[in-house]
Amino acid sequence: MADPLLRVERLVRRFGGILATDNLSLDVISGELHAIIGPNGAGKTTLISQLTGQLLPNSGTIHFAGQDITRLPAWRRSALGLARSFQITSLLPDFTASDNVALAAQAHDGHSFRFWGSARGEQHLRQAAQSALARVGLADRADTLVSKLSHGEQRELELAVALATKPQMLLLDEPMAGLGTTESARMVKLLQELRREVTIVLVEHDMEAVFALADRITVLVYGRVIASDVPAAIRGNEEVRRAYLGDQHVVTRHG
């Protein structure tokens, strides 16, 4: 097997006395859709934040495309092709949908110390934005302010923004959070298309979606990996069952 695109080794992150990430190791192979599941408080978002650089680990290493990125700031990781969506929608609320995506394209189109020409007049940025918006089904909402978009549309826009950075890997933190049934179905369909182009790490509570989409699933409990395998094996894993059905609270699709 080739080197993994993302390799996490013995990652540790403490918050005071709590071990949110406990000696965690993980490989994500290029081209796969790798889901990370686990009960509430298992440290999934903490892990994603360390992968994208919003949080620094106490120890351990993260390699992306063969490069040590453990201490790189978030913006440099983005430049290397690591994009994320946020669990709690994080966009530029007072900008239009199109502006949000165009800025992501601009970030990967040379430096932005250009003070004179109109940024909104740059056709190639606008076109990049338009095609990313079309990708997620928001083409006709391009000129709408983000604060006026519905929650579901904002989730889709998160994805369009991530796509516009032309990533090698997408880290999606609960893209289905707060979506209704039809919106969820649309998102699953969208992810099914995207997985053909880009490696995806998916953190999700919606088990139906996870088992429908994932090539491999890693299960986190209390910051530790208790299993990492293909969906069928995870389904039959005794330890996983215990984690979900035992003293830990059962996680449902609306978790």
Added chain:
Amino acid sequence: MIASLNARNSIAALVVAGLLLLPLYTSISGNVFVLTLFTRIVIFALAAASLNLIMGYGGMMSFGHAAYLGIGGYAVGILSSEGIGSGFIQWPVALLASALFALVIGALSLRTRGVYFIMITLAFAQMAYYVASGLAPYGGDDGLTIYKRSDFGGLINLSNRVQFYYLCLGCLFGGIYLIWRIVNSRFGMVVQGLRSNEQRMQAIGFPAKRYRLVCFVIAGTMCGLAGALLANNTDFVSPAVMYWTRSGDLMVMVILGGMGSLFGPVLGTIVYLLLEEALSQVTEYWALIMGPLLLLIVLFGRGGIMGLLGRLSRG
């Protein structure tokens, strides 16, 4: 939306026309005082506009912006007292000194956020104030008289009231045009994006601090120009111009006019300084009236005068 834009634009156009034609009025009426007052207003409008660039568009609440008024002013004053009267030297030095100060202050204070940023910019400006107070060879606390205005050869005569007024007005319009270009450029989009959501901007690949710092330096330099103009206008520069209440005045002018609107700071400055002038002639306790008045505008006019205009025309 269109209607509100029109209302704002027509007010702006009216003010621009008024400012352009003001010397005509003074020459007809012989009322020189109005020209002197408006020269001051135009200079402060430039300072407020530069503060608006970082505060309104960049979301950086600098409480030390008056420091650049002093630095620009002292550059002119000190060079003049050392016998260097040429504006071609004085003004570039004023701009450069302001830019350098902004670079150092910005590099240190942009590590912090929110209240801490406000406090640290305030602290640095106060430091500049005390340094100026201690400059014994250049007047110390009492300030420094400038006996001869900056000399630009035959190009322009700063001692001529009308010429000087138009120079200030040119600087203001030039400054606003520059801000307009910047705000709509790639750079401006990044700075405004950082105001809106820094975490998101970092996640899509923008190094936040260096963009903020450059914006901070541009604003400081622009305010340094206002400082050089102000020193020429009063023929005098003193530490008082850097005092924290002066920084507060600038903030009020920006908020009053409308943060993050191109022309707001100009309106804010005009209203603020005219009110100050008018009220101080009625009573020496003018601040007692000014305070509540400002409170009302801030409470009921979100977005300042520009916001108010927008809502009025929408009905």
